[in-house]
Amino acid sequence: MTPSTSSSPLRSFSAPTSPSRTPSATPSSVRPRDSATPAKIAMRIAWAATNATTSQSICRGSHTRSEARAVLCGDGLLTVRARRRAPAHRPGGARLVRLRMIPREERFFDMFSEDAANVLGAARLLEAMLRSYDAIDRRAGEIRDAEHRGDEISHTIGHRLESTFVTPFDREEIHALISGLDDVLDYIEEVADTFVLYHVEAPTAVAVEQAAIVVRQCEQLHQALTHLRGFKHLEKYWIEVHRLENEGDQLARKAIADLFSSGADPLEVIKWKEIYGLLEATIDKCEDVANIIERITIKHA
Numbered sequence: 001m002t003p004s005t006s007s008s009p010l011r012s013f014s015a016p017t018s019p020s021r022t023p024s025a026t027p028s029s030v031r032p033r034d035s036a037t038p039a040k041i042a043m044r045i046a047w048a049a050t051n052a053t054t055s056q057s058i059c060r061g062s063h064t065r066s067e068a069r070a071v072l073c074g075d076g077l078l079t080v081r082a083r084r085r086a087p088a089h090r091p092g093g094a095r096l097v098r099l100r101m102i103p104r105e106e107r108f109f110d111m112f113s114e115d116a117a118n119v120l121g122a123a124r125l126l127e128a129m130l131r132s133y134d135a136i137d138r139r140a141g142e143i144r145d146a147e148h149r150g151d152e153i154s155h156t157i158g159h160r161l162e163s164t165f166v167t168p169f170d171r172e173e174i175h176a177l178i179s180g181l182d183d184v185l186d187y188i189e190e191v192a193d194t195f196v197l198y199h200v201e202a203p204t205a206v207a208v209e210q211a212a213i214v215v216r217q218c219e220q221l222h223q224a225l226t227h228l229r230g231f232k233h234l235e236k237y238w239i240e241v242h243r244l245e246n247e248g249d250q251l252a253r254k255a256i257a258d259l260f261s262s263g264a265d266p267l268e269v270i271k272w273k274e275i276y277g278l279l280e281a282t283i284d285k286c287e288d289v290a291n292i293i294e295r296i297t298i299k300h301a
Contacts, residue, residue: 108157108168109229115153115181116222122146122188123218127211129192130203140192150185154178168229173296180289181221187282188214194278198271206255207272210279213248217241217286224293231301234293241290248283252276 122143129139157178161171168174191211195203224237255276259269 107160108164108174109225111153111157111160112177112225112228113222115150115157115178116218116225118146118150118153119181119184119188120215120218120222122150122185123211123215126188126192127208127215129195130208130211133202136192136196140196143189143192147185147189150182154182169296169300173292173299176292177289177296180285180292184218184282184285184289187278187285191275191278191282194275198275200271200275204255204272206251207275207279209251210248210276210283213244213251214279214282214286217244217283217290220244221286221289221293224290228293228296231297234297238290238294241287245283245287248280252280 125139125143125146129136129143157174161167161174194200220237220240224234227234256273259272259276
């Protein structure tokens with residue numbers, strides 16, 4: 001068996017087809033050769049693919065003809081498809097075997113969870129800041145530190161991505177995921193800074209509720225990324241994030257409508273309209289991350 005000369009980026013190996021043979025009479029003391037099975041074919045092809053040597057006849061059997069094909073994919077998996085051709089009185093069939101030939105870097109999953117935990121911590125700091133509304137300069141500084149920590153995690157993931165041959169899923173999806181989490185952090189920091197820069201005397205109940213929605217969304221994102229390995233049973237997390245985003249939309253629209261109908265000072269109207277808009281944008285960014293997780297899960301489950 002020799003490697004295919006195809007120009008495809010996949011390495012393809014094909015096993016020759018052996019014609020069926022009519023069994024000859026053998027003494028009872030001699031044990032007959034077992035017929036080749038798809039599992040045996042897969043193992044032999046995997047051995048041949050990894051050693052890149054010429055294989056001898058792979059499939060031999062007295063009543064069957066077998067053929068197999070192995071493809072080494074870019075994700076490090078050797079996909080082996082073996083088909084057993086049998087006479088009419090014996091059913092044949094195909095069997096697909098996937099063998100991991102190149103180890104996949106699993107550390108990414110831990111870093112995704114770490115990044116999401118940092119975002120959740122920043123969201124909780126923002127909610128605590130608005131609920132107590134004391135020492136807001138110090139609290140805003142703590143949120144800023146969390147944002148810097150998020151940048152460090154993103155850079156670490158980016159550097160590892162450049163030096164890793166086989167990633168847990170597509171590189172573009174990893175970039176989108178860490179960029180989405182970074183956007184959430186940036187908006188959380190901007191909300192906190194806006195309260196300081198605008199010298200807001202006290203947050204409204206709507207602003208506090210919006211911050212609470214951000215926290216609940218970040219909790220769902222953290223849970224989803226903690227259980228991302230395996231890409232199973234994650235629907236409940238992004239569904240809840242979407243539900244919370246709808247709740248945040250209704251809350252923000254009502255708050256802005258009340259703002260313009262209250263007869264408040266125009267400067268206060270401008271100030272709070274921007275704050276509500278920033279909090280709503282933060283909620284939307286959380287939904288964007290949930291959409292990325294959904295796409296990754298559907299593609300790789």
